[in-house]
Amino acid sequence: MKASVVMIEPNGHFCSDCGVRGSAVCSSLDPAELREFEHLGRRVHFSSGETVFSEEDITTSFYNVLDGVMRLYKLLPDGRRQIVGFALPGDFLGMNLSGRHNFSADAIGAVIVCQFAKTPFGRFIEDRPQLLRRINELAIRELGQARDHMVLLGRRSADEKVAAFLLGWRERLLALKGPSDTVPLPMSRQDIADYLGLTIETVSRTFTKLERHGAIEIIHGGISLLDPARVEALAAA
Amino acid sequence: MKASVVMIEPNGHFCSDCGVRGSAVCSSLDPAELREFEHLGRRVHFSSGETVFSEEDITTSFYNVLDGVMRLYKLLPDGRRQIVGFALPGDFLGMNLSGRHNFSADAIGAVIVCQFAKTPFGRFIEDRPQLLRRINELAIRELGQARDHMVLLGRRSADEKVAAFLLGWRERLLALKGPSDTVPLPMSRQDIADYLGLTIETVSRTFTKLERHGAIEIIHGGISLLDPARVEALAAA
DNA sequence: GGCCAAAATTGATCTGGGTCAATCGCGTTT
DNA sequence: AAACGCGATTGACCCAGATCAATTTTGGCC
Numbered sequence: 171m172k173a174s175v176v177m178i179e180p181n182g183h184f185c186s187d188c189g190v191r192g193s194a195v196c197s198s199l200d201p202a203e204l205r206e207f208e209h210l211g212r213r214v215h216f217s218s219g220e221t222v223f224s225e226e227d228i229t230t231s232f233y234n235v236l237d238g239v240m241r242l243y244k245l246l247p248d249g250r251r252q253i254v255g256f257a258l259p260g261d262f263l264g265m266n267l268s269g270r271h272n273f274s275a276d277a278i279g280a281v282i283v284c285q286f287a288k289t290p291f292g293r294f295i296e297d298r299p300q301l302l303r304r305i306n307e308l309a310i311r312e313l314g315q316a317r318d319h320m321v322l323l324g325r326r327s328a329d330e331k332v333a334a335f336l337l338g339w340r341e342r343l344l345a346l347k348g349p350s351d352t353v354p355l356p357m358s359r360q361d362i363a364d365y366l367g368l369t370i371e372t373v374s375r376t377f378t379k380l381e382r383h384g385a386i387e388i389i390h391g392g393i394s395l396l397d398p399a400r401v402e403a404l405a406a407a
Numbered sequence: 408m409k410a411s412v413v414m415i416e417p418n419g420h421f422c423s424d425c426g427v428r429g430s431a432v433c434s435s436l437d438p439a440e441l442r443e444f445e446h447l448g449r450r451v452h453f454s455s456g457e458t459v460f461s462e463e464d465i466t467t468s469f470y471n472v473l474d475g476v477m478r479l480y481k482l483l484p485d486g487r488r489q490i491v492g493f494a495l496p497g498d499f500l501g502m503n504l505s506g507r508h509n510f511s512a513d514a515i516g517a518v519i520v521c522q523f524a525k526t527p528f529g530r531f532i533e534d535r536p537q538l539l540r541r542i543n544e545l546a547i548r549e550l551g552q553a554r555d556h557m558v559l560l561g562r563r564s565a566d567e568k569v570a571a572f573l574l575g576w577r578e579r580l581l582a583l584k585g586p587s588d589t590v591p592l593p594m595s596r597q598d599i600a601d602y603l604g605l606t607i608e609t610v611s612r613t614f615t616k617l618e619r620h621g622a623i624e625i626i627h628g629g630i631s632l633l634d635p636a637r638v639e640a641l642a643a644a
Numbered sequence: 645g646g647c648c649a650a651a652a653t654t655g656a657t658c659t660g661g662g663t664c665a666a667t668c669g670c671g672t673t674t
Numbered sequence: 675a676a677a678c679g680c681g682a683t684t685g686a687c688c689c690a691g692a693t694c695a696a697t698t699t700t701g702g703c704c
Contacts, residue, residue: 244558246643252558265547272551299536306539309546310502314509316553321481321489323560324604328691359652367561372691374653390700406483565661596682609661611683645704652699659692668683674676 184208188284193260193345194234198304210291211284216277223264224274231285232264238281239356242273243364253365255315256357258342262308264288278357323367326406331366332376333404336386336393354392380404421445425521430497430582431471435541447528448521453514460501461511468522469501475518476593479510480601490602492552493594495579499545501525515593560604563643568603569613570641573623573630591629617641 185196185208199207213236216222222233225244240257254273257263266272295301322331340353355362363370377393380386385400386393395401422433422445436444450473453459459470462481477494491510494500503509532538559568577590592599600607614630617623622637623630632638 244554246558246562248643250562252561254554254557266551267544267547268551273554299539302536302539302543306543306546307504309543309550310504313546313550313553314503314505316550316557317481317491317510320491320553320556320560321483323557324489324601325483325487364561369692370652371654371693375691378653406485606662607682608663608684612661615683647704648702650699650701652697654697655695657692657694659689661688662690663688664686666683666685669681671679671681673678 190260222275234284236282351395427497459512471521473519588632
C-alpha cells in the first residue's frame with residue numbers, strides 16, 4: 171500500500187510532554203534546545219498498512235516513532251521479502267549514506283511519527299555533537315541487533331527462531347510497557363515468517379507445537395508465556 | 408586460537424604514509440590533527456588464525472585494519488558459528504555500547520592493525536565532531552550491509568548465496584586492488600559456509616556446479632569469473 | 645446477525661540442503 | 675620419496691522445513 175498522509179499536526183504539540191522524550195534521539199537535548207527542536211518536527215499519523223517510506227525513495231525526512239509499530243523490510247525482485255526489524259516508539263529511522271532509504275517501512279496498525287525534514291535537521295545536528303553522539307549510539311545498538319539477527323537467520327532451527335523471537339519481542343516491550351508474560355503480537359504470521367526466514371505455515375505449526383507442550387498459550391492478538399524457562403531453553407541462548 | 412601479539416611498533420610509523428589514510432576513519436582529519444593522532448595508535452601484527460579480540464572481552468581498544476583480512480563472527484553455545492562479516496584494510500572495529508565487543512575477530516592470514524586505547528581515543532574524538540561524523544558514516548554503511556546480508560541469509564537459495572558472495576567479495580576488493588575477474592578467496596570453505604548460513608559441502612558442490620556450467624573457474628586460492636553476467640543472473644539481484 | 649474476504653491452521657507430500665562417510669589433492673615432515 | 679595431515683571434493687542418504695491444498699477461524703460491514 172502506498173503512503174497517504176492522513177493527518178498533520180504542524181503545531182500544537184510539545185516535545186516536553188512527548189511520550190518518547192526520554193528514550194529517543196531527543197533525550198540528548200537540554201530544555202532550551204528542545205524548544206528549538208520542536209519547530210523542526212511534525213507529527214504525522216499513518217493508518218494500518220500504509221507505507222511510510224520505500225526502499226528506493228530519495229531520503230527527504232528522518233522519522234522518530236512516537237506511537238505504534240512498523241515493519242522494516244527489503245524485497246527481492248521476485249517478491250520475496252525479508253523483514254529486517256520492527257520499529258517501536260523511540261526508534262529513529264532514515265539514517266543513510268546514499269541519499270536513499272535502504273529499506274521500506276510500513277505501519278502495522280495506527281502509527282504516529284515525528285517527521286523531520288532532512289536539511290534543517292542536518293543543520294541542527296551540525297553544531298550539536300551530543301545529538302550526533304546519540305544518533306551514533308542508536309546506530310551502534312542497531313548494528314548489534316542486526317548481527318544477532320544474522321546468527322538467528324543463518325544458524326538457528328525453526329523452533330529456536332520462533333522461541334528467540336517471542337523472548338526478544340517481550341524484551342523490547344519490557345522497556346515500553348513493563349514486564350509481562352502476556353506478549354501482544356500486532357504483526358501478522360506472514361510478518362513473523364518474513365522476519366525469521368521461515369514460511370507462514372512453519373510459524374503457525376511451531377506456535378501450535380509450543381502450545382501443545384504447555385510452553386505458551388495462543389491468545390487473541392498475541393501469546394501468553396506459560397513456561398518462560400521452557401521457551402528460553404528452546405531458544406538455546 | 409587465542410591471540411598473542413607477535414610484534415609491536417610503538418613508533419617509527421607515520422599516518423601520513425599509511426596505506427588506508429584515504430579511506431579509514433582518519434580520512435576526516437587534517438594534517439595537524441593527524442600528527443597528534445599518530446601518537447594514539449600502535450601498529451600490531453597478528454599471524455594467521457590468531458584472535459584479535461573475543462565477543463565476551465571487555466573493550467579496551469579500537470582497531471583500524473591496515474593490512475590483511477579478518478573474519479568477524481559470533482558463536483552459539485553449542486559451537487555453531489555465524490560469520491557476520493569480513494574486515495578489510497580501512498575497516499574500523501570495536502565500536503560498541505555495552506563495553507564489550509559483541510563479536511569475535513580472527514586474522515585470516517597475516518594482519519596488521521592500528522590499535523587505539525579506548526580512553527585516549529574517546530578523548531580525542533570528544534572535540535572533533537568530524538571524526539565522530541566519519542565513525543557514524545562507517546556505522547551506517549555497515550548497518551546497510553548487515554541488512555543486505557539478512558536478506559541473503561533469510562531469503563536466498565544456496566546458489567544465490569554463493570553467487571552473491573562471489574560478486575560482493577569482488578566488489579569489496581575492487582576498491583582495494585582495482586577491477587579484476589580473478590577473485591582471491593583467502594578464507595576457507597568453512598568460513599564461506601559460516602558466512603552464508605550453509606555447510607562446507609554445499610559451498611563446495613555449488614562451486615563445482617558453477618564451474619561445470621562454465622560460469623567460474625576454481626583456481627588455487629580463489630576463483631576466476633569466466634562469465635560474470637551468468638553469475639550475476641544467478642545472484643538474482 | 646449473516647455474509648464475505650483475509651488470515652490462520654492443519655494435513656499430505658516434496659525437496660533443497662544437511663548429514664554421514666569416503667576419497668582426493670597437496671603441502672609438510674621426516 | 676614415503677608418510678602424514680588437513681582442507682576440499684564427491685557420493686549416498688535423510689530430514690527439517692517448504693510447497694501445495696483444504697479447511698477453519700477471525701474480522702469487518704451491511
